[in-house]
Every structure is written in C-alpha cells, then in structure tokens.
Amino acid sequence: MTKKKQIMRVATKLLSLKGYKDTSMAELAKITGVAQGTIFYHYNSKEELFLAILEDFKTEILKEFEGYLTQRRFNSGLEMMNEVVGFYLFLAGKMEDRFLLLHRHDAYELARVNPVGRDYLESIYNCFVDIFEKAIVTGQKDGSVAQLPARRTALIIFTMVDGLVRFNTYNLYDAGALYDDLITSISRILMNFNPSG
Amino acid sequence: MTKKKQIMRVATKLLSLKGYKDTSMAELAKITGVAQGTIFYHYNSKEELFLAILEDFKTEILKEFEGYLTQRRFNSGLEMMNEVVGFYLFLAGKMEDRFLLLHRHDAYELARVNPVGRDYLESIYNCFVDIFEKAIVTGQKDGSVAQLPARRTALIIFTMVDGLVRFNTYNLYDAGALYDDLITSISRILMNFNPSG
C-alpha cells in the first residue's frame, strides 16, 4: 500500500476515534510511521486530508449501494424496507469508523464552510434517504405500504435507524437489543390497513 | 449576576456553538469581560467548568419536567405521548444551546472518563425516556396504546424525536416541516387496533 493510502487509513481511524481537533498531525505521522512532512506532501492541509476521507467514504458508499441494488430483488416494498434497514446496519458495522465520523460535529462544521465537503455529506445522506424512499414508493405501488408522504416518511425512518446506530456508539444503550423493536416500529408506521384504497 | 454565573453562561454558549476544543479560556475570559485567572479561580479546570454546565443542565431539566408533569393532565396515553413530544421540542427550542451540547461528542467523551459526568448525562437521558415510557404504560392501561414492550418502544421513539432535533441543528433538512409526519408516525407505532385484547 502506498504511504498516501496508509496515511488516510490511519487518519480515518484517528479522526473518528478522537475527533478533528484532538487528532494531531504529529501523532498521525508517528502512528503511520512516516515523517510529518510526508503528510503535507500528499495533503496540503489537515482540512484537505479530512476532505479526502469524506470523498473516499462517499465513493465507497455509492459503490456498496449500487452493488446491493443490482443483486437484491424484493417481493414487496415493505419487505424491501426491512431488508434495506438491515443493510444499513450491516454497513454501519462494516464501516464503523466512518459512521462514527458522520456522527461527530466535525463533518458538519467542515460542510458549513466548505461547499465541496457539503456536497460529499449530502451525497452520503441522500444515498440513504433515497433508498428508504424507493422502498416506500415501491410498497405504495404494490399495496404493502400506506399512502404516506414518501420522502418525509423516509426521512423519519432514517432518523430512527441512524439514531439507533448513534446510541450504540455512545454506549448509552445496547442498540442491538432494539433491532427487533425497530423493525416492528417501522412496519407499523408503513403498514397498509386498507389495501384497496 | 455574579461573575461565576456570567462565566458559566458565556461558556455554555461558546461550548455549544464551537465545541470543547475550539473554545479557548482566553476567548471565554475576553467575552465574559473577566481576567483569565478569574475563570480558574472559580473553576479549577476547563473540564470542571464543563462538568458544572452539565450539572446545571441536569438540574434545570429535572425542574422543568417536574413542573410540567404536575400541571398537565391527559385524556389518554396516546394523547399524553403527543403532548410530551411537543414538550420535548419546546424544551429543545428553549434550551437550544444545551441541546446542541448534548448532540456533540464532547459530553460523551467526558462521560467515558468521568463517572460524575456520566451520571449527569444518564440522568438527562433517562428523564426523557422515562416520560415517553410513562405515556406508553398509561396508554396500555387505558387501551389507547398497543401491548408493545414499553421501555424499548420508548427508546425507539426517543431516537426519532431526538434525531429530528439534531437534523434541524445540522441544517441538513428542515425538521420543522417534519413535525406532523413525526406525530403521525409515532401514533401509527403505538395505535391499538384491538382495544379489547
């Protein structure tokens, strides 16, 4: 692996664990095993390195979702939603460090001053909300999901799932124990009791 | 107002707006209009000041809820839940800066190393979850809420409401526009379709 990639990998870990301000370039250099100058040779500044990490995350997320959607087929919109929530939680485990990064304020503070960073963040979030919305729309066509405002309901469900992941990383509650309740709650929100109307 | 109180008030604002690391004691002293030494006369360290803010928040939250619960009466558990969600959002507006503080990682990093801080945080969160749970249990007695696991469902609803507030502060979506959808979703989760069972 190139040193540039090594730097980014270690930086991702450090930034997600300790946050932007608490991660020093000296420490990053030491752990990666390069001189501090090397970091600034590849990335002009700390902010640029952070930006590169976000871009990388965006790219990988998009790839993951593309692969998932071309493989999976669903019997109904409601089933699709359950599967997709599972996939989200799977990704949150697989890319644990980057999800932690998303749950920090650092990324939003970057987005506030850096349009490129804001673009990356919105791409990532829209990716998630889009797929939830797609499940709802699909379900409304096949009759498994009630006639709710699709986008707004997708956002609500996203806050539920995302909130659970965050609670887990905060270690305040064991989110794993809430998985079944989450699925039940989502089903109750979406369920169509009047399939003919 | 005593200088000690002034320091805490400005510190709360700064810490919630800029985060722990990005708030310097020099800046805090300048804005408050005291010498930097004065801060350390009243609070032995930056961490102790942060802790004092959390304790103050906890105390105020508990007082607010006590006042609310002794005043309000509800016709049913389901109605109580709707009202309580509204009260939560009202508090989030009234104590905007402190809620922002809760949505940063700073507090959790403090809680990880400081048991007293962890106590404050848990008190605050339990306060919220308890009242949601209370609404569910009440509703299950009066038949307006289905027989779901009360505590776990309360946690799920808490993640929804809290997630919405966070989204609002992140400025990614207009959470105000989602209020009606939130209430609808919560009602659908809780609603009892078989009041006799």
Added chain:
DNA sequence: TACGAAACTGACTGACTGGTCAGTTAATAA
C-alpha cells in the same frame, strides 16, 4: 479604622499545534 478573607487580575510558562522548507533518497527515462 483596621484586618483577614474572598474575589479578581494579567503577565507569564511550558507543552503542543499545523505547517514549512532545505535537503536527502528513490524511481524513471534518455
């Protein structure tokens, strides 16, 4: 008035920060 204590001050310190740069090493091409 006198006096001790509490409140307050601001210049100072040592550790640490992101970033620089002159110079070295490795890789590639002619």
Added chain:
DNA sequence: TTATTAACTGACCAGTCAGTCAGTTTCGTA
C-alpha cells in the same frame, strides 16, 4: 551513466493552549 522528477525526511517556526501565581482590589465585620 546521467539528468529530472517524485517521494520523503525531520529540524524548525510562529502561534495557541490550559493553567499558574504573585500581587491588587473589594468586602464583610469587629
């Protein structure tokens, strides 16, 4: 072999940080 560029190094810099402390002011009280 030689020349050119890219990759890499680490000592160094100016600025910032939380925290200190010797000294001053304010206040309650006797």
